[in-house]
Amino acid sequence: MTIEFDSVEVGDELPEHVSPEITRHVLALFCGSSGDHNPMHVDIDFAKSSGMSDVFAHGMLSMAYLAQLLTHWVPQSQLREWNVRFLAITPVHVRVKCTGKIIEKFTSDGENLVRLDINAHTDAGSHTLAGEAVIALN
Numbered sequence: 001m002t003i004e005f006d007s008v009e010v011g012d013e014l015p016e017h018v019s020p021e022i023t024r025h026v027l028a029l030f031c032g033s034s035g036d037h038n039p040m041h042v043d044i045d046f047a048k049s050s051g052m053s054d055v056f057a058h059g060m061l062s063m064a065y066l067a068q069l070l071t072h073w074v075p076q077s078q079l080r081e082w083n084v085r086f087l088a089i090t091p092v093h094v095r096v097k098c099t100g101k102i103i104e105k106f107t108s109d110g111e112n113l114v115r116l117d118i119n120a121h122t123d124a125g126s127h128t129l130a131g132e133a134v135i136a137l138n
Contacts, residue, residue, distance in 0.1 A: 003074055005105070005112035005137040014100035014116070017069040018123075021095055022057050030061050057090040062120045062129050069098040069118065074135055080113065084120075084131030094122040100133070111136045 020026070024042070031037050036058055039046040047055045063084055070079060090096060097120070104115035113134050120129035 003137055005114070008102055008105070008114060008137065010102050010105060012102045014069060014073050017065060017072055017098040019062075019065045019068075019096040019098075022061070022090065022092055024055070024092060026061075027055060027057060027092065030058055034058065034060060036060070054092060056092065059086045059090070059129070062090050062096050065096045066098050066118055066120055066129060066131070069100055070116075070133055070135070073100070074137070078136045079133065080111075080136055081134035082131070083133075084118070084129045086128070087130055088126045088128045090120075090122060090126070090128050091124075094124050096128070097121050097123060103132075112138065 027041050031042055038058075040050065040052070041055055041058055044055055047053075066084060067082075070082070098118070099121075100116045100118045102114050103117045106113055106115070113136055116133045116135065118131050118133050119127065121127050
């Protein structure tokens with residue numbers, strides 16, 4: 001299904017995207033795929049010696065789930081801008097719920113664009129990422 005500029009309005013929400021459970025296995029796989037081998041994400045002894053109760057997910061893993069929210073809505077080629085702020089740690093054994101809402105419709109350089117407010121929350125209720133994206137629509 002193609003999303004058209006004239007078919008969306010400010011206030012419309014994207015279909016939410018929910019990640020699988022973030023397990024230790026997922027964190028180990030993400031270490032390998034991202035090249036980020038910080039022991040804080042995979043070594044519980046290291047995490048505890050640093051004052052944490054357990055390892056926690058890479059911020060970029062939650063950012064990847066936000067990217068999936070966007071690319072499940074439109075093709076990646078329509079993404080014009082994307083930024084996020086990291087707000088809180090994402091612990092193991094949670095799912096990340098990603099949401100988006102259209103907050104502006106505008107035209108720039110001959111393209112019809114929408115600005116989205118995008119967020120990630122854990123299923124435990126923690127708000128972990130907040131940001132915006134700009135998407136081109138026909």
